[in-house]
Amino acid sequence: MxxxxxxxxxxxxxxxxxxxxxxxxxxxxxxxxxxxxxxxxxxxxxxxxxxxxxxxxxxxxxxxxxxxxxxxxxxxxTLSPAWTTDWMTDAGKRKLTAYGIAPPTGRAAAGPIRVRVSVRCPRCGSLDTVEVSRFGSTSCKALFECRACLEPFDHFKVL
The missing domain is CATH 3.30.300.130 (Fe-S cluster assembly (FSCA))
Incomplete structure (x- = not known):
């Protein structure tokens, strides 16, 4: 059975x-x-x-x-309820960091959109990063660059 x-x-x-x-x-x-x-x-x-x-x-x-x-x-x-990064496991977020992709931070917005202050570089840990493109290697990621180590990296968007 x-x-x-x-x-x-x-x-x-x-x-x-x-x-x-x-x-x-x-x-x-x-x-x-x-x-x-x-x-x-x-x-x-x-x-x-x-x-x-x-x-x-x-x-x-x-x-x-x-x-x-x-x-x-x-x-x-099923498309309802819509997927959200809130459903990602903590282990999954750690795996993303180890893989070189900045995991989503915070919770998905249920009202007004929050302003992102910074995204931590998964390589060196610096918060001195800049979004290069709203869309990275896939639509659910954005492309960032670290100003400290000069490495590009994907950031999984909070959706």
Missing amino acids: VTRAEAWAIAATVTDPEVPVLTIEDLGVLRDVTVDGERVTVTLTPTYSGCPALETMRDDVVLALTHAGYERVEVRT
């Missing part, structure tokens, strides 16, 4: 194809796993509605579960 915990644990090993040090669980994209008899249904919420990585994540979840012996796997996508 398939258990929810076993199926969740397998789905949670799937990595984000754009930031391979993060699992979909770290990212908060893995929202639910249900088991009904032999059918496993996994629900994912993309980081944004046009996320090009979603198709790969879906295929990787199906592959991971079928490889583990689960024959009837369905992956659903």
Whole structure:
């Protein structure tokens, strides 16, 4: 008999194809796993509605579960509630820093937009950084440069 915990644990090993040090669980994209008899249904919420990585994540979840012996796997996508960086795990944020991407700080705005004071460089720790481009290697990241060590780095936006 398939258990929810076993199926969740397998789905949670799937990595984000754009930031391979993060699992979909770290990212908060893995929202639910249900088991009904032999059918496993996994629900994912993309980081944004046009996320090009979603198709790969879906295929990787199906592959991971079928490889583990689960024959009837369905992956659903839900856009509501919308994904937020608040769903990222603390472990995921630490992995981002170690990978050279500044993790989101604070909480997503539920009202007025907060003004960002600074973003800490994941390489040297300096707060003397500047946003070079609002969009970095993907739409959910911004490109920054550290004025102390002169290294560019991605910053995961608070969404």
